[in-house]
Amino acid sequence: MVGRGRPRSFDRDAALSAAMNTFWQFGYEGASMSALTEAMGINSPSLYACFGSKEGLFREAVDLYLATEDKKTRSKLSEAPTARDAVQAMLQRTIGNLTDSGCRGCLLVLGDTNASPENAGVHQYLAQRRKEIQAALEERLRRGIAEGDLPSDADVRSIAAFYITVMQGLSLRARDGASREAMTKVADAAMMAWDALIATPAQRKARTAARSRVRK
Missing domain, CATH: 1.10.10.60 (Homeodomain-like)
Known part of the structure; x- marks a missing residue:
């Protein structure tokens, strides 16, 4: 036996x-x-x-990490009543996570910094997990379209990519010791871009024409 x-x-x-x-x-x-x-x-x-x-x-x-620390951020996507509220809450929670954790940044962003060729598998694994997070944000934006708080022709992929890039940038800022106040200003500036990001083609065309008239 x-x-x-x-x-x-x-x-x-x-x-x-x-x-x-x-x-x-x-x-x-x-x-x-x-x-x-x-x-x-x-x-x-x-x-x-x-x-x-x-x-x-x-x-x-x-x-x-995804099941604990990052879950706090992703949960904000489903809880917020509108797509805009979801993005804003996600950024605020990101800042909270970064400052509460001693400004170590995001493991998914910083875990494979300057990865050597022999560790390509690690890079590919993290890249896939980062794509999954962006996909979750894209899905929340599509829900916004379905619920009527985003225009039907909103460029979901570009909007999600923009705010994920902001989140990743905040992680680097946190690693460099940026304060909560400084990162909040970055998030606020990113939210100021919301109306331009969700604008319809006709609205974008009208804004471009208005800027051209001002220049003249």
């Missing part, structure tokens, strides 16, 4: 949470194995036995 393997002598969930915070602070390549094992309170053999590899650990850490 084959005996059972020895039970783990560590809390897997706690170890994974510690790994997430280490990757969040240093990125994938910056987080050394020694830093990870020290933070997780385990040795290298236990890490490999439990998670398979550093990349496997990182993927699980990203999944945990």
